Amino acid sequence: MSQDEGAVIGINLGNTYGSIACINQHGRADVIANENGERQIATRISFNGDQVYTGNEATPQLVRNAHNTIDGFVNLVGRKYSDLQPEELKRKSAQVIDVNDTPSFRVEIDGKETVLSAHDVLVRFIGVLYGAAKDFLSGVPIAGAVLSVPIWWADAQIKALETAAADAGLRVLQVIPVAASALVAYGLTQPGARGELPSHPDGDQGKPYAPEKTLDRNVVVVDFGGSSLDVTVVACRAGLYSVLSYVHDKTIGGRSLDDVLVDYFAKEFTKKSKVTIGEGDARAWAKLRNEAEVTKRSLSASNSAQCSVESLAEGIDFSGNVNRTRFNLLAGNVYQRASANVTEAIQQAKLDACQIDEVLLAGGSARLPGLVDQLSFLFAEDSDTHITGSIDSDQVIARGNAVYAHTIVHVPKEAEERKFIESLANTRRENIDALSVPATARPVGLVLDAPQGADAERVEKQLVDGQLFVPLVYANTPVPARRALRFPVAEGAASTLLRIAEATPEVRVDTIQPEPLDDEDEDDEPLEPEEVKTAYFKPDAQRLAELVVPTSGAKAVTVELIVLSGGQITVEAKVDDAAEVAASAKIGA
The missing domain is CATH 2.60.34 (Substrate Binding Domain Of DNAk; Chain A, domain 1)
Incomplete structure (x- = not known):
């Protein structure tokens, strides 16, 4: 395969949203929009009579047709039903059922009860993404794709993903970790004309790295997705990358932020209308959740956002407003838990926050300013730690995968590097064996x-x-x-x-005592000593x-x-x- 055989794409196959990217005519990675102009496509499929709704079109079906709507299926592929945790089975959409120890869903398609395995659903969804890419590229053949998965995925899941892609007609070039996608997206792995690595964390703009950090840096990749948080600490050494630690938390994610907004707006509705939304009113809760997610996305770009729901409960319309300050207060616990996971990952890597040179943000929820503010508390102002987020965080992974795919097909077929790349299996154990090399223990x-x-x-x-x-x-x-x-x-x-x-x-710790209070400030609380x-x-x-x-x-x-x-x-x-x-x-x- 070569670049002459067609285009290559990168796919971010998240459990909540998926996206596709390709290299444009200017040599830059762009996230592809589907026929509805959407670049983030909900990982969701719904069946209503003879109609099939996919992506964001399936979201309204959660209100009136939840039992025939399937979501949250990506992380189930390649796993046994008996291995699933109780929280993975809880959902407001079609329930996960056990079919010969395979996670499956029972839905009604064109009037007939049908059982679809998680694999069957994933094949359909990959087909949706693949179709959007083919439509966007206007007939240019697609030679292959690079996909990314979280580090916690087992080899059986990776193999199942490859099988599903093949069943959808898509050739998989490589399956890489999400952290690698983020590093590639920001060009941190791409040497310049003379072999030098990037001198700025945000491409050609922003404050440059210190001279001693151009080749060697410790980087934290924070992937704050819809259903989980993944933190990876990576040692970047002159273009070679080693994972030092990894923390996966499936108890927080974008949905946790949706939860706090749903709770807030439900209370606001009760205050205004004197009507309480019943616990069993699934339709009202689904309506409110769908709109709360839209509100959350708006808050990533503006200081305030509105949430409007027609006929929320008992025929009463609702319209509420929340500003970013209020939202940050509501979401404070979620942000603190995210920050605690970053701290845990740094400690597992046997590092201190002051030894981290850069933080890369990925995942749709990472774009919220409240998370960046919380993370900034971990790093002193004079520590020169960059929190890098110049690329939309919900595009980082797909764009990195597209660049990676583009790099693969541009390596000459006869080159030893190309032969090595094509010899790599996507299973984690075989990759570790092939890519592991000795490393220095001390500087x-x-x-x-x-x-x-x-x-x-x-x-x-x-x-x-x-x-x-x-x-x-x-x-x-x-x-x-x-x-x-x-x-x-x-x-x-x-x-x-x-x-x-x-x-x-x-790590040297200096304690700076605060200046003593003036007599006029006797009523003020004394300041705590500061540790630097x-x-x-x-x-x-x-x-x-x-x-x-x-x-x-x-x-x-x-x-x-x-x-x-x-x-x-x-x-x-x-x-x-x-x-x-x-x-x-x-x-x-």
Whole structure:
């Protein structure tokens, strides 16, 4: 297969919404709109007589035809009914039934009772997405697609997804983790013309990365979807990526935010009309929930939004309004639980929040400003942690998959890289075996004397016994690895001493006491002391090597460090632009 055989697409197959993306004529990934102009297509199918409603068209059917409406089926594929948790069986739509230990649904199609397995429903829905892509591409053949799944999915689910796609007529190029989709969408995996990685978290705009973070960063991917929250901590090392930790929470998601709005508007309706919506009035609750979700989406883009429902209960219409401040208060508990999951993932990775360089947002609910505000509390203002969300969070995954698919088909068929890609299975265990490589356990770098001048204040809190450790190869770096650092030579220095050492990442905590209250402020509550955290490295007292580099008349020294898979380290130092090595050492050889 090559790019000449047709277009490739990326599919985000969420349990609540799905979307499709392709590469446009300008080489950028775009999310495709279906015939109704919708880019986010509800993962929902409804049957009413001889009519079949799919996507967002099926949502109104939850009000008047819920028992024939199927949703929340994606996460059931490839699993046994006996393995499902009770909360996965609870739903306001068609109930999940057990057919030979296969999750299934009983619906009425054209007057006949029909049983559809979760696989059958998924085949139909993938066909909907596939059809929307073919219509958008106006007859251009689709050569294949990249899909993404959460890390918690088992191999049986991934295989079932591939089977469903094949049954829908779609060829699957790769199935990748959602976190990988987010990294690709932001171009963080795409080197430039000279091999350099992006210097800005939001493409070409925004505050640039610190120079020492261009190659090596710790990134947290927060996927806040409709039915769950997934947090992945990733070590990004010069274009190679390793998962350090993963937290999956199926108790919160976009529906949790819908719940708080439904509860709020139900109380508002009762206040205005003196009518209480009965617990058994499924029709009224479905109406209110559908409109509450629309209100939530509006709040992601505006400071206030309205919720209007015709004949909500006992023939009484309802119209209510909520502003973003009120909504953030209502949703505060959900946001705090999301933030707690991010903290847990960081701790599982054996890191501190101040050691995180970037947070990528994905999933439809991640676009809400209240979540960003809550997450920002985890990171100090001066920590240089980027919360990156310049791409609409509900488009990130599909766009990343499209870029990934585009990359695959542009690798020449005869290239070894292409052969390797095509040899990869989509099952997680086989992928782990194929892609796992040795990695460094501890950072290796230079121990320098405390800098003078403008840099002195910037690194003051990172000094240990008057010395600064500058990492060249960070922990969790796949090996073999190569890094280089160029630094100026002190004026008039006949030689320069290079000290190579391993180090331990540490966090320094400084307590800043608040200013005392004035006599006029006696009634005010005293302020709490503030803790300021700073990430630094504590070098080992035992150096790995020390090199004396002749630098008489030189302006700069370039140090190159190579770590091999067996743990051997080679250090070479060159003066100015000279080709010859001025000093070298081999460690562990």
